[in-house]
Amino acid sequence: MGGHISFFNSVENYVDKAAAFTDIPRGLIEQIKACNLVLQIRFPVRVGNDYEVIEAYRVQHSHHRLPTKGGIRYAESVDQDEVMALAALMSYKCALVDVPFGGAKGGIKINPAKYTTEQLQGITRRYTAELVKKNFIGPGIDVPAPDYGTGPREMAWILDTYQALRHGEIDSIACVTGKPVTQNGIRGRAEATGRGVFYGLRECISHEEDMKKIGLTKGIAGKTMVVQGLGNVGSNTALISQTEGDVKIIGIAEREGSIYNPNGIDVEKLLAFRKETGSIMGFPGSTALENNLAALELECDILVPAALENQITVANAHRIKAKIIAEAANGPVTADADPILLQKGIIILPDFYINAGGVTVSYFEWLKNLSHHRFGRLENRFHHNQFDGIISKVEELTGKSINVRERDFLTRGGTEIELVNSGLEDTMITAYQQIRETMKQHPDIPDIRTAAFVCSLKKIASDYISMGIFP
Ligand code: NAD
Secondary structure: OOOOOOHHHHHHHHHHHHHOOOOOOHHHHHHHHOOOEEEEEEEEEEEOOEEEEEEEEEEEOOOOOOOEEEEEEEOOOOOHHHHHHHHHHHHHHHHHOOOOOEEEEEEEOOOHHHOOHHHHHHHHHHHHHHHHHOOOOEOOOEEEEEOOOOOHHHHHHHHHHHHHHOOOOOOHHHHOOOOOHHHOOOOOOOOHHHHHHHHHHHHHHOOHHHHHHOOOOOOOOOOEEEEEOOOHHHHHHHHHHHHHHOOEEEEEEEOOEEEEOOOOOOHHHHHHHHHHHOOOOOOOOOEEOOOOOHHHHOOOOEEEEOOOOOOEOOOOHHHOOOOEEEOOOOOOEOOOOHHHHHHOOOEEEOHHHHOOHHHHHHHHHHHHHHHOOOOOOOOHHHHHHHHHHHHHHHHHHHOOOOOHHHHHHHHOOOOHHHHHHHHHHHHHHHHHHHHHHHHHHOOOOOOHHHHHHHHHHHHHHHHHHHOOOOO
């Protein structure tokens, strides 16, 4: 853990800084900041002829809305403080983007690369069973999702274990999100966080007066980007920014090192290259940089740390040359590095805003699961017939006709992926506009992170007050 204060304390400090711009009573701020429930678990896993004790957590930070929601992380960095900080960020994230959940997070302190698939399955199933025993999982209680080191495969194991133990529960498929599409998942969840990062960045860069202040033109096309971490979030951010935003990816950092190409790196080819060779190093056309942190210091418009926390610290903050930092990972900038970057005039899009796409689409998946049907199934054909009728009538009245392709476009209903992406796009744009509006109303709020915390705090406080807990 870098910096002088813990990750959880740094989240608390950000909240205190924002609280000063609200009139929420002090006691209520303290309640909002507190972690409501912390579960620490130890269980054995068999490795060879011996056993190993596994350390795991689930933290429910806030119960002002239920269920609580948050990913499960498999990493060696996991400890109680980290899981508490990540759970707290989930509460502020859900409030900010109007996803009606409290915040939670889970973590297992392992390096998944050191275990076989069978061992990982055993660990995941045992962890789920512990959560079931303690009533820490369920569609109306606490709903996990993927995070660092986990993905759809782990979510499928969790669902299967839950259903085996809670046979007959009608909404059981909503006990976890980020499931494979074939296992009651939703299209668009896998890339949702990266896609959300892209929508948030595009919205930020669309405001000419804000861009002028940092010496950039408006419009995301042609901007240069550096990405750290080519996992779920980083690779999708890079891919979507490149293909849909015409962004030039000039630097990439992974565990093994970092590479640079001022003419742009084809992300799709790089991912295929890494799959084949196991490394990004030696990718045709690229130059190797000194080490895996060096890419963060490249001259670029947008820097996207998408690996883990504590990547930009007092040690390297003064060497960062990016104009915008999009915190795709949670907590990539330490609390003491934050003011150094702001002093340099860098725009920081805070983690709990910019990476909220994942939980947003998880919410859509949960809704789909609870409704037990695919979005659009009931109404698509009905709307098609209705629109088709309107167009035929217009053709009849005007004596003119449109071609088949135009008719097809105007009469069809949205597919699941189109509905998911449009809901995600709207969510990211709306939240950014709320933050921006807050800054306009309170010109004394110094930065976007503080403004975003003000938005979240007001919503959570109003939930508590309407519950009658704080009259
Ligand atoms: P992931 O496991 O899919 O990928 C992480 C990647 O980072 C891996 O490729 C890993 O090799 C790389 N990495 C590790 N150490 C590195 C280093 N020192 N330098 C460069 N690369 C390094 O994880 P993810 O799901 O993409 O999560 C990444 C971050 O995004 C985490 O902070 C997570 O909490 C956050 N996040 C994830 C989601 C989600 O939906 N998965 C949602 C919101 C936030």
